[in-house]
Amino acid sequence: MAERLSVSLDDKSKEKLEKMRKMTGKSTSELIRDLIDLGYDIYQLGVDTDSLEAWVDYLAKRQHMILDIEHWRVIFNEIEGVNNSEFWRQMEEIGLSHAVQYKMKGLDTVEKILRYVEKANWYEIKDEGQNLKAEIKEGFGKLIVVEK
Numbered sequence: 001m002a003e004r005l006s007v008s009l010d011d012k013s014k015e016k017l018e019k020m021r022k023m024t025g026k027s028t029s030e031l032i033r034d035l036i037d038l039g040y041d042i043y044q045l046g047v048d049t050d051s052l053e054a055w056v057d058y059l060a061k062r063q064h065m066i067l068d069i070e071h072w073r074v075i076f077n078e079i080e081g082v083n084n085s086e087f088w089r090q091m092e093e094i095g096l097s098h099a100v101q102y103k104m105k106g107l108d109t110v111e112k113i114l115r116y117v118e119k120a121n122w123y124e125i126k127d128e129g130q131n132l133k134a135e136i137k138e139g140f141g142k143l144i145v146v147e148k
Contacts, residue, residue, distance in 0.1 A: 054119035057105075069121065 058064040107113045118125050133148045
C-alpha cells in the first residue's frame, strides 16, 4: 500500500534531488524510497555521518583500502623486527604527504587529525580527561596518556 507524502524542500535540496534523479534515471518517488532505505540501513548500523563521510573520502578515490585488522597485526609484528632505514624514510615521506592533505581538509589540530584517522579503525579514542599536561607512553596495542 502506497502512502502519499508531501515534503517541503529548499532550493538547494531541490537542486540536489533533481541532479540525483538525472544521474540515476529514477523517478523522484523511487529515489526518495532508495534514500530512505539507505538512511534506515545506516541508522540501524549505528553509523554516524562523520564516520560515513570519512569512509567515503578514504575509499572513493581508491587511495585507501579495507584490510582485516588481524592482517595488520601480522604485518606490524614483522615490521617491528625490520631495521631498514629506507623503509622508515619512505614511511616518513608518506606521513608528511598525509599532513599536507589533512591541512587541506581543514584538519589543523592534533585532535582533529586523530579523530579523522580514528574513522579508519587504526585506533579508538577514549576521552578520560581534559586540559591535562600529559606524557604519552607506548603500551601493547595502545598509547597511554599519563597526566604530568
